[in-house]
Amino acid sequence: MCSSENPLIGVIGGVGPYAGLDFFRNILNNTIIARDQDHLSTVLISCPALIPDRTEYLLENEQENPAFGMFECARRLEAIGVKYASVACNTAHSKRIFDPFTAMVREKLPNLEIVNMLETCTAQVKKTMPGLRRIGYLATKGTYASGVYHEYFREDEGFSLMEPEFQGRERIHEAIYSKEFGIKVHSDPVQAKARSILLYETFKLLDRGAEAVILGCTELPLAVNPHDFLAPIFDPGKLAARRLVGLVAPEKLRQD
Amino acid sequence: MCSSENPLIGVIGGVGPYAGLDFFRNILNNTIIARDQDHLSTVLISCPALIPDRTEYLLENEQENPAFGMFECARRLEAIGVKYASVACNTAHSKRIFDPFTAMVREKLPNLEIVNMLETCTAQVKKTMPGLRRIGYLATKGTYASGVYHEYFREDEGFSLMEPEFQGRERIHEAIYSKEFGIKVHSDPVQAKARSILLYETFKLLDRGAEAVILGCTELPLAVNPHDFLAPIFDPGKLAARRLVGLVAPEKLRQD
Numbered sequence: 404m405c406s407s408e409n410p411l412i413g414v415i416g417g418v419g420p421y422a423g424l425d426f427f428r429n430i431l432n433n434t435i436i437a438r439d440q441d442h443l444s445t446v447l448i449s450c451p452a453l454i455p456d457r458t459e460y461l462l463e464n465e466q467e468n469p470a471f472g473m474f475e476c477a478r479r480l481e482a483i484g485v486k487y488a489s490v491a492c493n494t495a496h497s498k499r500i501f502d503p504f505t506a507m508v509r510e511k512l513p514n515l516e517i518v519n520m521l522e523t524c525t526a527q528v529k530k531t532m533p534g535l536r537r538i539g540y541l542a543t544k545g546t547y548a549s550g551v552y553h554e555y556f557r558e559d560e561g562f563s564l565m566e567p568e569f570q571g572r573e574r575i576h577e578a579i580y581s582k583e584f585g586i587k588v589h590s591d592p593v594q595a596k597a598r599s600i601l602l603y604e605t606f607k608l609l610d611r612g613a614e615a616v617i618l619g620c621t622e623l624p625l626a627v628n629p630h631d632f633l634a635p636i637f638d639p640g641k642l643a644a645r646r647l648v649g650l651v652a653p654e655k656l657r658q659d
Numbered sequence: 660m661c662s663s664e665n666p667l668i669g670v671i672g673g674v675g676p677y678a679g680l681d682f683f684r685n686i687l688n689n690t691i692i693a694r695d696q697d698h699l700s701t702v703l704i705s706c707p708a709l710i711p712d713r714t715e716y717l718l719e720n721e722q723e724n725p726a727f728g729m730f731e732c733a734r735r736l737e738a739i740g741v742k743y744a745s746v747a748c749n750t751a752h753s754k755r756i757f758d759p760f761t762a763m764v765r766e767k768l769p770n771l772e773i774v775n776m777l778e779t780c781t782a783q784v785k786k787t788m789p790g791l792r793r794i795g796y797l798a799t800k801g802t803y804a805s806g807v808y809h810e811y812f813r814e815d816e817g818f819s820l821m822e823p824e825f826q827g828r829e830r831i832h833e834a835i836y837s838k839e840f841g842i843k844v845h846s847d848p849v850q851a852k853a854r855s856i857l858l859y860e861t862f863k864l865l866d867r868g869a870e871a872v873i874l875g876c877t878e879l880p881l882a883v884n885p886h887d888f889l890a891p892i893f894d895p896g897k898l899a900a901r902r903l904v905g906l907v908a909p910e911k912l913r914q915d
Contacts, residue, residue, distance in 0.1 A: 408708045419695040420687050424680060427703070431676050432847055439675040439707045439843055446735075447683070450700040452664045479702075479739040587695055591688055 409443050409651040413480035413488030413515075415473055417451035418495060421590035422621030422640070424449075426491035429644035435655045443652055446485055448476045457494035458545025458580075469495060470504035474511075477504075481512040487650050489518045489643045493542060493619050496521045497549035521555045523646045524617065524639040528556075532635065535615055539565040539608030541601060542619035544576045552619060565613045571604045579622050586622040593626040601627050609634050665699050665907040669736035669744030669771075671729055673707035674751055677846035678877035678896070682747040685900035689913045699908055702741055704732045713750035714801025714836075725751060726760035733764050737771040743906050745774045745899045749798060749875050752777045753805035777811045779902045780873065780895040784812075788891065791871055795821040795864030797857060798875035800832045808875060821869045823860050830856045835878050842878040849882040857883050865890050 412430065416423015427447045436442050453472035460469055473490055480488055495501060496519065505517055528535060540552055547566055556562040567575060578597040579585050586597050601623060605616050615635040618624050629636035649656045668686065672679015683703045692698055709728035716725055729746055736744055751757060752775065761773055784791060796808055803822055812818040823831060834853040835841050842853050857879060861872050871891040874880050885892035905912045 408706065411706075417695065417698065417700075420698045420701075421684075424684060424687070427705075428677075428680060428847065431680070436844065437838060439673065439712065440710075442673065442676045442705065442707045444673075444706040444708060445676075446705070447703040448739075449683075449698065449702070450664065450667075451695045451698045452700060454696075456695065482739050483704075483735040582693060588692065591684065 410486035411484050412443055412445040412647050412651055413477075413485035414445065414447040415476045415480070415488055415490040416447050417449035417476070418454055418457065418469075418473075418490065418492035419587045419622060420449050420451055421586070421625055423447055423491045425625055426489070426621065426640045426644055429641045430648060433641070433645045433648050433657045433659075434652070435657050441655070443648065443655065446480060446483065448480055450476055457492060457497070457500060458543045461494065461497055461499060461545040461549045468500060468503060470500050470507070473500075473504045474507045477508050477512060477515060477517070481515040485515060487516050487518055487647055489520050489647060491520075491621050491640055493521065493621060493639060494545045494549070494551070496555075497546070497551040498554060499549060518643055518646050518650070520639045520643040521551065523643045524637055525555045527642045528615070528617075528637060532615060536561055537563050537565055537612050537614050538617065539567075539605075539611075539613030539615070540617040540619040541567070541575055541604055541608075541623055543579055544572060546619055547572055552617075565608055565611060567604050567608060571607065574600045575604055578626070579620060586625055590622075590625055598626045602631065605632065605636070666742035667740050668699055668701040668903050668907055669733075669741035670701065670703040671732045671736070671744055671746040672703050673705035673732070674710055674713065674725075674729075674746065674748035675843045675878060676705050676707055677842070677881055679703055679705050679747045681881055682745070682877065682896045682900055685897045686904060689897070689901045689904050689915075690908070691911045691913050697911070699904065699911065702736060702739065704736055706732055713748060713753070713756060714799045717750065717753055717755060717801040717805045724756060724759060726756050726763065729756075729760045730763045730767075733760075733768060733771060733773070737768040741771060743772050743774055743903055745776050745903060747776075747877050747896055749777065749877060749895060750801045750805070750807070753802070753807040754810060755805060774899055774902050774906070776895045776899040777807065779899045780893055781811045783898050784871070784873075784893060788871060792817055793819045793821055793868050793870050794873065795823075795861075795867075795869030795871070796873040796875040797823070797831055797860055797864075797879055799835055800828060802875055803828055808873075821864055821867060823864060827860045827863065831860055834882070835876060842881055846878075846881055854882045858887065861888065861892070
């Protein structure tokens with residue numbers, strides 16, 4: 404075994420599976436390499452059967468907390484030496500899911516550090532756009548209903564979060580979950596209907612005065628290219644992937 | 660934990676890392692699902708620093724056999740319960756690498772079954788095109804020099820393998836390895852120069868009489884779409900991914 408292997412990076416994917424793949428791609432895309440061997444040791448675990456739908460849990464509260472399945476994935480990663488990991492799902496970062504998850508990790512997997520995707524995003528927004536106040540975000544109904552973004556982009560710190568109106572939130576949810584055209588079922592390629600809904604809802608947020616928009620669901624970057632907009636568009640998955648690269652090999656972090 | 664989790668699938672990626680990602684995508688794309696939770700539990704391990712370049716090993720024989728790094732990845736996968744795994748690299752299937760690798764797995768990881776990507780490809784070619792004789796393949800210089808495809812597509816079984824001419828083989832190698840435009844360094848997006856070389860060399864093989872062409876390097880499907888050709892184009896990575904799905908959940912294997 405080569406002694407220069409970096410501390411192992413883990414990605415808890417499967418939530419959904421294509422979003423996990425996109426998170427991994429972000430790690431690769433943000434690493435400076437000249438050959439295969441320069442890429443960072445990374446393990447993507449995708450066990451979706453273990454993790455109930457996060458939005459359903461938050462809205463209906465009738466099934467097992469997804470935190471338990473996320474923890475089982477974390478346990479498996481830790482068992483093979485993973486040191487830093489993220490969960491590739493925004494909705495999972497709701498305190499009702501993420502707090503019990505991180506509590507279990509702290510207690511039972513003390514050698515594993517969880518990089519919180521939304522804390523990473525908040526820190527990046529504050530750093531790169533310190534004057535930013537009005538920030539829009541596209542998300543699942545579970546993320547909106549649980550108020551998870553309000554926990555990270557706090558009013559008392561000057562943030563004013565903007566959400567699409569009721570119909571827009573419903574349409575975004577369909578763009579993610581619809582069996583006919585939603586990204587979770589139709590990812591490769593993403594359907595034009597899903598993409599057009601997400602583009603339009605982003606433009607509407609900007610038109611209403613949002614100074615930046617967050618793609619607040621890891622399925623959204625599969626459909627929306629931040630470069631399609633003049634305004635800053637933040638992708639928490641990309642930011643967390645960059646944070647993981649920066650933690651294990653800062654000299655290899657590609658300039659953004 | 661949900662009791663209905665499938666036997667864990669493993670992908671030994673990192674050889675190269677984007678090819679591993681593509682292999683994982685093939686598992687997702689070939690699974691019938693209606694929601695996230697229907698996707699199969701899969702772990703992608705990508706530890707490229709552990710696995711020296713396969714082509715360099717075969718051509719120069721000066722470094723450690725990549726089999727040892729592949730085995731370390733297999734060991735990690737087995738430690739978390741993976742039952743079936745493939746190595747997402749054609750060149751690694753040369754007997755000089757793959758035989759010691761599978762010997763170590765059989766001896767030390769008896770619960771892990773390795774699905775051989777090239778055996779799977781040969782079986783599929785024989786099944787779907789039983790009369791096929793003249794078969795072209797695009798590959799790295801290591802794959803050509805090691806004769807690995809001749810071990811699987813045997814003359815005494817009637818196969819006549821066709822390779823590009825010398826200059827073509829050099830150009831294909833550049834399309835994969837060049838620091839300026841090769842797929843290993845420039846995968847997202849693939850550069851037009853790499854793509855055009857590979858398209859042209861495929862057309863030339865078909866023009867010389869190949870009845871089908873195999874994309875004999877896992878980087879090639881990142882650049883070449885089999886649907887760009889009228890002739891049958893085989894992608895061993897896709898075939899092995901389908902085989903893994905069929906092994907753990909035959910009822911979920913999507914029709915090709």
